[in-house]
Amino acid sequence: MSVVAIDGPSGVGKSSTAKEVARRLGFQYLDTGAMYRAMAWLCLNRGVTDPVDVLEQVRGADLEISLSPDEFFVSVDDIDVTEDIRGADVSANVQTVSGVVDAREELIDMQRTYIAAAPEGIVVEGRDITTVVAPDADVRILMTARDEVRVARRAKEVHGNADAEAIAATQDLVTGRDAKDSATTSFLEAADGVYTLDTSDIDFDQVVETVLQLVKDSQ
Structure with a gap:
């Protein structure tokens, strides 16, 4: 069983x-960020912000996530x-969950359970997969891009375009969350043994092919 951590x-x-790498390899796909977002959605809807109460919500929730890339x-x-969970309100409140150490540990345990149960292989993406969740993964990759490129991409995703207004509305959403998450997770610089893949100036197919080659080289 192979584990690809991104x-x-x-x-x-x-x-x-x-998702595309998982499709090509016939592997399962785990979006760990969606797990944090789901718990943030729950806490937001129940008006929960206190760390003790957040932990209680995470422990008591019936969280189910698909492992299919399709x-x-x-x-x-x-x-x-x-x-x-893709709404701006949830994005702005993910730290409510990810910033609570014990709640984070609960979700990490769930993630490791999914990884261990993968029959053929699994591609796992998030912010602490290469260093915390699966530091022994067969392939460990840190994807990066210049700030202006990242903001433009997210603006297109959220607003449908990357004009000046959309960029301004997205700037804090992207860089603000990075600043908050970096307080609890190291995901801006590659740890030892982690391959850095800068996607600023290459297209999607090139990114996918690079990852597939890394997987092939690891076998």
Whole structure:
């Protein structure tokens, strides 16, 4: 069983790359960020912000996440939140969960369980996969891109374009979350043994082919 771990900040193309690599290899796909978002959605909807209460929500929630790159979904207590967790309000409140150490450990344990149960292989993407969740993964990659490139990509994703207004509306969402998450997770610089893949000036197919070659070289 092979594990491909991909980390990186917002807007570098982690999700699209990880899904396509999983498809090509016939592997499962795990979006760990969606797990944090789902729990942030739950806490936001229940008005929970206190760390003790956040931990209680995480421990008590029935969180289900698809491991298919083609039929992805996330549900919390039998409620499909696949679309809801991508909202700006959830993005702005992910730190409510990710910043609580014990809640983070609960989710990391779940992630490791998914990884261990993968029958053939799994591509896992997030912000602490190469260093914390799966430091012994067969392939460990840190995807990066210049800040202006990342913001433009996320603006297109959220607003449908990357004009000046969309860029301004997206700037804090991207860089602000990076600043918050970097307080608890190291994902802006590659750890020893982690391959740095800068996606600023290469297209999607080139990114995917680079990852596939790294997987091939590891076998």
